[in-house]
Amino acid sequence: MKRVAVTGNIGSGKSTVCRIFESLGIQVYFADSEAKKFYGEAHVAKAVKALFGDDVYGSGNHLQNSILAKRAFQDQNKLTKLNNIIHPLVLEDYLAWAASHSDKNYTLYESALLFESGFYRHFHRSILVTAPVEIACARVIARDSITKAEFNKRLARQWDEQKKSEMADHLVINNLEKPLIPQVIALHNILSAS
Numbered sequence: 001m002k003r004v005a006v007t008g009n010i011g012s013g014k015s016t017v018c019r020i021f022e023s024l025g026i027q028v029y030f031a032d033s034e035a036k037k038f039y040g041e042a043h044v045a046k047a048v049k050a051l052f053g054d055d056v057y058g059s060g061n062h063l064q065n066s067i068l069a070k071r072a073f074q075d076q077n078k079l080t081k082l083n084n085i086i087h088p089l090v091l092e093d094y095l096a097w098a099a100s101h102s103d104k105n106y107t108l109y110e111s112a113l114l115f116e117s118g119f120y121r122h123f124h125r126s127i128l129v130t131a132p133v134e135i136a137c138a139r140v141i142a143r144d145s146i147t148k149a150e151f152n153k154r155l156a157r158q159w160d161e162q163k164k165s166e167m168a169d170h171l172v173i174n175n176l177e178k179p180l181i182p183q184v185i186a187l188h189n190i191l192s193a194s
Contacts, residue, residue, distance in 0.1 A: 002106035003122065004099055004191060007114035008129030009158045010151070011143075013174040016131050016189050018110045020184040027101050032112035036090045039063040045122030051078050073153045087117050095122070097172050106191050115167050116159055127187065128168035130161050132175055 006021075008014040018028045038044050040061070048056060048068070056068045065149075072079045094109055101107050106124075114120050131139075137151045146154075165171060172183050172192075 001098070001102045001104050001192065002124040003109065004106050005111065005118075005120060005123040005126045007107045007111055007164065007168070008127060008131070008174075009136065009161060010112060011140040011165075012111055012129040012131040012143050013137075013139070013180070014112070015176070016127045017127070017180060017184060018108055018140075020181055021108055021188065024185070025070050026108055026188070027104060028108040028110055029097050031090050031094065033111060034093060035086050035090050036063070036065075038086060038093075044085060044089070048082065051081055052150075069154075070150070071095065073150070075155060076157065079088050079157060083117065087113075087119070091119060091122065111156060115164055118143050120167065121158070125169045125191065126167070126173060127170045128164050129172045129174055130165065135176060155164070178182070 006014050006018055008016060008017075011049065015030070018030070022028055036046070037049065040063070043065075045057060045061060048063075052068060052071045056064055056071070058064050070081055098109075100108055109119075109123065114123075121161055133155070136155075137148060140146065140151050140154075141148065172180065172187070172188055174180060
């Protein structure tokens with residue numbers, strides 16, 4: 001089974017691309033969504049509170065995602081420490097998940113920080129979803145109810161698309177002009193055949 005990663009900067013449309021792959025019957029591991037389950041573990045909650053304050057967890061010890069995101073993106077050192085807590089747990093969980101789908105031709109792993117984290121080394125192929133910054137910014141502002149300044153802070157924590165495109169095996173262009181579905185189907189055919 002080939003392990004294929006899908007990545008792209010904030011607002012590029014990686015999740016949309018993955019949903020199209022899902023409609024073709026491909027199993028997808030959404031790293032950001034899966035990571036959330038680890039924040040409920042006692043040792044993780046303790047470490048996160050030590051970094052960002054007790055109030056990042058609300059009543060019932062429930063993580064306040066917006067508070068955590070705001071604080072994490074204000075301090076690169078703390079964001080790195082947070083990633084060092086969560087990323088190994090996600091990788092271990094993903095590898096177990098992938099092993100449980102070993103009968104498939106390929107599966108997908110969706111993550112914004114594939115190259116930045118070094119996780120790309122665990123995959124046979126990588127797909128980069130690209131989008132113009134203006135389009136990505138509008139998507140994220142509408143989706144997350146954040147300001148343009150907050151979007152820019154988050155984007156600044158990610159590598160630029162040019163650097164990522166030099167490392168990726170395949171590109172999907174999500175610029176509202178080139179249709180996504182034919183691009184995904186073409187990739188699906190390549191990945192299914194190889």
